[in-house]
Amino acid sequence: MSKGQLIAISELNLIPSSYLEGLFNDVLTGHAAPGFRLFATVNPGSFEGREALSPALKSRCTQVRLGALSQQALEGLIQRMSGMPEGLPQWLSGHFHQLANALDEQNSPVQLALDDLFGTANYLARQSPEQCPEQWQRAFQQYLSLSFRALATPLPKLQDTTTALEQRHNEEQHRLHVESMANSVPGLPAPITVKFGNTAHSDEREITVTPMSLIRRCLPRFKARS
Numbered sequence: 001m002s003k004g005q006l007i008a009i010s011e012l013n014l015i016p017s018s019y020l021e022g023l024f025n026d027v028l029t030g031h032a033a034p035g036f037r038l039f040a041t042v043n044p045g046s047f048e049g050r051e052a053l054s055p056a057l058k059s060r061c062t063q064v065r066l067g068a069l070s071q072q073a074l075e076g077l078i079q080r081m082s083g084m085p086e087g088l089p090q091w092l093s094g095h096f097h098q099l100a101n102a103l104d105e106q107n108s109p110v111q112l113a114l115d116d117l118f119g120t121a122n123y124l125a126r127q128s129p130e131q132c133p134e135q136w137q138r139a140f141q142q143y144l145s146l147s148f149r150a151l152a153t154p155l156p157k158l159q160d161t162t163t164a165l166e167q168r169h170n171e172e173q174h175r176l177h178v179e180s181m182a183n184s185v186p187g188l189p190a191p192i193t194v195k196f197g198n199t200a201h202s203d204e205r206e207i208t209v210t211p212m213s214l215i216r217r218c219l220p221r222f223k224a225r226s
Helices: 017-028 055-059 071-079 088-105 114-127 133-143 145-149 158-183 215-225
Strands: 006-009 037-040 193-196 206-209
Touching: 017 055, 071 088, 071 114, 088 114, 088 133, 088 145, 088 158, 114 133, 133 145, 158 193, 158 206
Parallel strands: 006 037, 193 206
Antiparallel strands: none
16 A cells, blocks of 8 residues: 555455454555555355445445346357357357356355356367257256256246346346446445345435336435435
């Protein structure tokens, strides 16, 4: 901090918030040289071994929430890999996206990361270098067997969930849009977090919206109170 350097911390919430608060108070209190920045990444508190950051820690940080990658984005990443059989990027992106969403919705302690995507793609390409969805399916379930065992309910056929996945993606884009608009209000005392809930409401630090609803219901009330 005294040298004006950048500090990057990965998986910050693997450390208990009670310890982090004391550490931040000791380290970050005082003069910082020009150029000093602290960047940290966190995963949801529902992930195994993580915990949600305390309100005290959140108030000291500018939060940038990154949504899950879309199926189209996953397909583009696989297409850039070498040695991918024709049709595999589209097939794998759909099935991987479906499995990742199911684990997230079920609050499973097992969650998928990009390393899992790349590892699965390479494994499927080795097992079946020709276009063969049946072999891809068997290899997919074999490589990610732990993730499949962690599912509370089996996955439906992919075509049956396409509409639901598209709706979830649209709702997440809507949430990010509301969050961006909320944080564009001048003079905010702290960053605003937007989340989905059954009832829409807002306070100084959080806006809750019902899916696919109400910038116009929630945001004006927040502006009036800020």
